[in-house]
Amino acid sequence: MSGKPLIAVENLFSVTQFPNVVVLANEAASGNEAFRVATGRRSALNFWTSTTTNQPAWVKAAGDQVRAADFLALDRGHNLAGFAIELHVSNDDFTTYETALAVTLPAATAPGAVDDALGVRTEEGAWLKRFALRAGKQWRLYVPAMGTGLKPQVVGLYLGCSLALEYFDRPFQDDQDELVGATVESDAGWLGRSRSIQRRAHELEVKLPSFAAYDQVRYHLQGHFGKGRPMWLLHDLDQADRAVLVVRAPGTLGFGFTPGWGWRRGKLGYVEHEAQAA
Amino acid sequence: MTIAPADLLAYVGGAALERYGRLWRVTRPADRGGEEGAPAFTRATVGVYIDRDGVLRNAASGVPRVTWLDLDGDGVREPYLLSEPTRTQLITSPEDFSAWGVIGTPSRTSGQADPRGGTGAYLLEADAVDEGVIHSADFTGDGEKVVSLRLRAGTAAVSRVQVWDATAGGGTDRHSVSVTWATLAVATIAGTGTNYVLKPLGGGWYRLAFSVAGVVADNDNQLRIFAAGGGATGTVYIYGANAWDASVPSSYQGPSLATRNADLISLPLGVGTRARLSLYWRGAITGSNGTDDRWLVQVGTNSANRLGLRAGGSPQVAGYLQGATSTVTVTGNAQAFAPETVQELILQYDAGVLRLYDRTTLLDTDTCDVLTGGWSEQQLHVGHADGVEHGVAAHHAVMLASGLHDVVAFREWLP
Numbered sequence: 010m011s012g013k014p015l016i017a018v019e020n021l022f023s024v025t026q027f028p029n030v031v032v033l034a035n036e037a038a039s040g041n042e043a044f045r046v047a048t049g050r051r052s053a054l055n056f057w058t059s060t061t062t063n064q065p066a067w068v069k070a071a072g073d074q075v076r077a078a079d080f081l082a083l084d085r086g087h088n089l090a091g092f093a094i095e096l097h098v099s100n101d102d103f104t105t106y107e108t109a110l111a112v113t114l115p116a117a118t119a120p121g122a123v124d125d126a127l128g129v130r131t132e133e134g135a136w137l138k139r140f141a142l143r144a145g146k147q148w149r150l151y152v153p154a155m156g157t158g159l160k161p162q163v164v165g166l167y168l169g170c171s172l173a174l175e176y177f178d179r180p181f182q183d184d185q186d187e188l189v190g191a192t193v194e195s196d197a198g199w200l201g202r203s204r205s206i207q208r209r210a211h212e213l214e215v216k217l218p219s220f221a222a223y224d225q226v227r228y229h230l231q232g233h234f235g236k237g238r239p240m241w242l243l244h245d246l247d248q249a250d251r252a253v254l255v256v257r258a259p260g261t262l263g264f265g266f267t268p269g270w271g272w273r274r275g276k277l278g279y280v281e282h283e284a285q286a287a
Numbered sequence: 288m289t290i291a292p293a294d295l296l297a298y299v300g301g302a303a304l305e306r307y308g309r310l311w312r313v314t315r316p317a318d319r320g321g322e323e324g325a326p327a328f329t330r331a332t333v334g335v336y337i338d339r340d341g342v343l344r345n346a347a348s349g350v351p352r353v354t355w356l357d358l359d360g361d362g363v364r365e366p367y368l369l370s371e372p373t374r375t376q377l378i379t380s381p382e383d384f385s386a387w388g389v390i391g392t393p394s395r396t397s398g399q400a401d402p403r404g405g406t407g408a409y410l411l412e413a414d415a416v417d418e419g420v421i422h423s424a425d426f427t428g429d430g431e432k433v434v435s436l437r438l439r440a441g442t443a444a445v446s447r448v449q450v451w452d453a454t455a456g457g458g459t460d461r462h463s464v465s466v467t468w469a470t471l472a473v474a475t476i477a478g479t480g481t482n483y484v485l486k487p488l489g490g491g492w493y494r495l496a497f498s499v500a501g502v503v504a505d506n507d508n509q510l511r512i513f514a515a516g517g518g519a520t521g522t523v524y525i526y527g528a529n530a531w532d533a534s535v536p537s538s539y540q541g542p543s544l545a546t547r548n549a550d551l552i553s554l555p556l557g558v559g560t561r562a563r564l565s566l567y568w569r570g571a572i573t574g575s576n577g578t579d580d581r582w583l584v585q586v587g588t589n590s591a592n593r594l595g596l597r598a599g600g601s602p603q604v605a606g607y608l609q610g611a612t613s614t615v616t617v618t619g620n621a622q623a624f625a626p627e628t629v630q631e632l633i634l635q636y637d638a639g640v641l642r643l644y645d646r647t648t649l650l651d652t653d654t655c656d657v658l659t660g661g662w663s664e665q666q667l668h669v670g671h672a673d674g675v676e677h678g679v680a681a682h683h684a685v686m687l688a689s690g691l692h693d694v695v696a697f698r699e700w701l702p
Contacts, residue, residue, distance in 0.1 A: 019308060074309060074310070074351075075304075075309065075310055075350065075351055075353060076308050076309050077304045077305070077308045077309070077366075078308070099344075100336075100344065100345065100346035100347060100350045100352070101333070101344075101345045101346060101347040101350070102347065104345060104347075105344040105345045105403070105404075106344070107338045107339065107340055107342065107344065141339065142304070142305060142339075142366075143339055144304050144310075144353045144366060146346075146347075146350050169308065170307075170308035224295065225306065225307070228307065
């Protein structure tokens with residue numbers, strides 16, 4: 010266990026985060042438009058898909074300026090497990106482009122690191138991968154032909170610069186959850202429950218190792234996460250299969266000066282974003 | 288002594304890409320970490336850059352170029368923001384070697400894997416010594432000129448490239464350069480000029496570039512490529528030949544004779560008069576407009592109030608502050624600011640004192656005007672000043688305000 014955490018909240022496909030981005034696909038079925046890859050919704054009914062089976066398909070984000078990325082995630086609900094994908098980056102709208110990533114997604118969940126060659130599949134079926142930084146104005150997820158009768162289905166696509174933190178202050182919980190659902194207690198003390206879900210939630214303490222570190226933390230955590238945007242939280246780079254997609258919990262968020270630490274520190278309260286129903 | 292994020296007025300270049308995911312960050316009244324003000328960037332034509340995988344790729348007009356270079360020789364490519372002046376390259380067929388003349392009877396086989404990831408390269412084969420291809424370069428104006436070529440090793444142990452003046456004295460070797468493939472050594476065989484570093488590209492390709500002194504423009508000047516040198520035979524792969532009316536090479540231009548327009552980058556800064564300002568630079572000169580002094584970074588919107596760093600001429604490096612009543616230049620002549628080598632410079636303005644550092648070594652100091660209300664930090668320019676562009680590759684171009692008595696404080700901001 011390296012103990013080093015990673016957060017990834019930036020999404021170059023999100024028109025909420027980057028209003029001048031245009032998201033397009035080679036084709037999109039009615040009700041499954043390209044923009045759905047970056048709405049932050051996790052419903053299995055919210056996805057982009059093409060219309061023609063067994064042919065290459067792509068969805069791209071054309072930005073207003075050159076941006077860099079080193080992290081790609083496909084949220085749970087995609088149908089690409091066991092299939093090949095490529096990530097392309099270009100500065101002339103794909104007349105020329107670099108293949109930043111070309112992998113076949115793992116078909117099953119297994120313990121792994123976010124830097125593993127094939128990335129890592131989380132316990133709930135999302136897929137995450139950190140790669141060597143690339144820069145470009147246009148980015149494209151490209152899915153080669155999947156086979157007879159098949160076409161890609163992408164619920165959530167997250168691409169951007171991740172931020173590796175030095176550590177979370179101990180003690181912390183990396184697998185704590187709460188039970189969410191209606192509970193009724195009878196006069197005999199017996200519990201009756203509606204359908205419930207286990208939602209991961211915690212408050213982590215982040216200590217910054219320098220004054221300069223605050224600048225990036227402010228951008229990622231206060232600038233994006235602080236606005237309520239979904240963020241991939243990896244408590245440990247080497248146990249990325251336990252990653253969780255979180256949003257800001259109610260309450261305050263900030264990084265200031267407190268006794269016992271020379272630089273800024275703050276508390277990062279989160280709850281799992283649209284946790285999977287059993 | 289350290290510095291705070293608010294002291295960071297501008298952070299530009301490849302390091303900004305690594306740190307912030309974009310090429311520039313300008314601190315202005317906060318958007319709580321949201322999007323920053325957009326810089327002004329223009330380039331009217333397509334430009335070529337070296338991608339992280341070493342492959343040459345195009346950036347459309349209006350798109351800034353991030354070129355990935357290993358200028359410090361550690362084997363790792365780093366991102367640099369490329370800002371170059373307008374250049375017209377003079378080889379009419381830079382990629383079509385079937386259109387070139389021949390010396391002897393070399394064979395030219397097209398369809399070879401090229402450094403763009405395509406198959407536009409040629410295999411040049413010499414069955415007899417001194418067989419090669421030739422192409423005229425129509426230079427304008429006498430003096431030092433520069434050529435470049437992309438090469439990949441074939442069977443020849445040594446390959447040779449030459450600029451030949453077919454007019455002077457019935458034929459004069461202006462500059463011949465050999466590439467020894469086993470050691471990747473570039474050496475001058477004859478003539479005079481500067482040999483630039485053999486720059487690695489992807490797929491086993493290298494960029495060879497050298498300047499040629501004493502070119503007479505009215506003469507018949509020829510770029511000659513010999514598959515094998517040293518009286519031997521063999522093969523070499525060739526692609527992308529360029530020639531320019533300049534002494535320093537530029538990024539690749541092809542597939543035809545063409546003009547690449549200048550990259551112009553200006554960042555809007557907040558307005559204010561500050562007691563202290565510092566400019567930090569890490570990068571390289573990659574081209575010039577022909578003048579000696581090349582501006583790396585400059586702050587200010589007019590010639591009456593500006594602070595800047597320049598390098599590559601005489602003096603080798605200079606910091607410059609033009610205030611309300613006087614102009615002060617602090618210089619360092621011992622620094623070797625050769626083109627395409629990475630350098631770090633710091634220029635500090637500290638309430639009427641100007642200091643120039645090479646990394647942490649103080650080169651020069653002088654008193655200068657105290658910046659007053661007439662001063663405004665309106666614009667930060669990278670690679671150009673006074674309307675003249677200069678070729679630079681910027682890893683860091685950083686502007687900091689306040690509290691910078693100790694240059695070591697910069698280290699906190701460096702990767």
